[in-house]
Each structure stands twice: as structure tokens, then as C-alpha cells.
Amino acid sequence: MDLDEKIDKNLMDEFLISDLVKIIHKSYKHYLMHQLAYLDVTPGQIPFILELIHEPLYQSDLTSKLLLSRAVTAKTLKKLDEKDIIERRVAKDNKRKNEVFLTNKGKDIASKIEKIEENWDNILLKNFIKEFPDLDEEGLKKVLKSLAKASLNSIIEERENFDDFRDFDTFNKMYHSRGHPFKGHHFRGNMSRKDFFRKRGEFRGKRFKK
Numbered sequence: 754m755d756l757d758e759k760i761d762k763n764l765m766d767e768f769l770i771s772d773l774v775k776i777i778h779k780s781y782k783h784y785l786m787h788q789l790a791y792l793d794v795t796p797g798q799i800p801f802i803l804e805l806i807h808e809p810l811y812q813s814d815l816t817s818k819l820l821l822s823r824a825v826t827a828k829t830l831k832k833l834d835e836k837d838i839i840e841r842r843v844a845k846d847n848k849r850k851n852e853v854f855l856t857n858k859g860k861d862i863a864s865k866i867e868k869i870e871e872n873w874d875n876i877l878l879k880n881f882i883k884e885f886p887d888l889d890e891e892g893l894k895k896v897l898k899s900l901a902k903a904s905l906n907s908i909i910e911e912r913e914n915f916d917d918f919r920d921f922d923t924f925n926k927m928y929h930s931r932g933h934p935f936k937g938h939h940f941r942g943n944m945s946r947k948d949f950f951r952k953r954g955e956f957r958g959k960r961f962k963k
Contacts, residue, residue: 770900781873788869792862793836799866801829802838802855806863809854811844838862 765773785796794802800819804810810818816826830853833839838859844850855863881893 774900777877784873785869788872789866792865794838794862794866798829798833798838801826801833802859802863802866805839805853805855805859806867809852811847812841812851812853815853833859 768776782796785799789796789799801815804815804818812826812830813823815821815830816823819826830839830841834841836858837856840854840856841851842854844852878890878893882889885892
């Protein structure tokens with residue numbers, strides 16, 4: 754019995770869209786952890802490494818781009834520094850700031866991470882084309898973009914609805930993270946996360962308020 758037959762026996766047709774998204778996400782994380790084992794890098798360190806591929810950045814810029822706290826940024830960079838993946842220097846044009854660079858080891862790891870992610874995309878695409886020969890990569894991206902937009906809209910509506918939510922303590926227990934839902938994620942392209950969400954008019958830097 755091959756994997757497709759096993760999956761069919763698991764009644765995947767009855768899964769919700771959210772179940773299918775979870776399967777993809779968890780499978781990706783499992784694949785990533787397995788592939789990263791020999792690199793001595795954790796998933797949480799990947800966004801920092803990928804942000805530094807093309808140019809050095811101020812430590813404060815990394816905090817802003819990845820939507821993280823200064824404490825989390827400092828802790829992660831300390832670990833990467835200890836592993837000789839990055840190097841921090843006082844900026845020449847601003848003595849109060851640290852510039853962060855990838856070392857040669859860091860550049861090599863960054864290249865391998867990109868290859869790992871590219872391989873994962875190819876695995877998904879290969880199976881997708883096998884199931885849907887009439888569609889290509891662009892067709893798949895259109896479907897996923899539509900789902901991504903719907904997901905973003907659900908977050909916007911949730912935040913707008915809960916702006917006037919009076920029982921804040923109850924809501925806070927249900928919603929464990931009061932920060933940005935995409936904190937710590939690296940997105941490809943030149944546009945930063947803040948610019949992306951500002952352009953779409955989403956979140957607008959709002960925080961939940963009592």
C-alpha cells in the first residue's frame with residue numbers, strides 16, 4: 754500500500770481547510786527540522802540568517818523587519834554569534850548602533866537553507882502537477898494567494914470586532930499572543946513586513962486595548 758492509499762484511508766476528503774493547512778505547515782516544520790539538524794541551526798534563527806543574505810543590517814532594523822522585541826533579537830543574535838554564523842560590529846556612521854554581518858560560515862548556511870526551502874517547494878509542486886496536470890505553478894500560487902488573502906482578512910475582522918470587546922480578560926486568555934501574528938517570519942522580496950501590511954491597510958500597528 755503506497756502513501757496515497759494510506760492517506761485516502763484517513764478520509765482526508767472530510768478534513769476542513771484548516772486541517773489541510775495544518776498538515777502542510779507541520780509537514781514543512783518536520784522536513785525543515787530534519788534538514789537543519791546537520792547545520793546546527795534552529796527554525797527561529799532562520800529568518801535572521803535569510804534577512805542578512807544580501808546586505809548587513811543594523812540590529813534595530815532586524816528587530817523592526819522581523820516584528821520582534823529587542824530582547825528576542827539580542828538573544829537570537831548572541832546565539833548566532835557564538836556559533837560564528839554572524840558578526841556584530843559598531844557601525845561606522847553611528848556609534849550607538851550595531852551592524853550585523855553574515856560570516857563566511859553564515860553565508861554558506863544561508864545558501865543551504867535557501868536550497869532546502871527550494872527543495873520543499875519542488876516536492877509540493879511535483880505532487881501538485883501529478884494530481885492536477887492542467888495547472889502549473891502559477892495556478893497553484895493563485896489558489897494559495899486567494900486563501901492567504903482570506904486568512905489575512907479574517908485577522909483584520911477579528912481585530913476590528915474585538916476593538917470594542919469589553920470582556921478583555923476572557924479574550925486575552927483565548928488569544929495567547931497579543932503581538933503581531935507574523936512576528937519572526939521572513940518573507941521573500943524587497944518589501945518589509947511593515948511596508949507590506951501598511952500598503953494593504955492591515956493591522957496599522959494596532960495593539961489590543963482595554
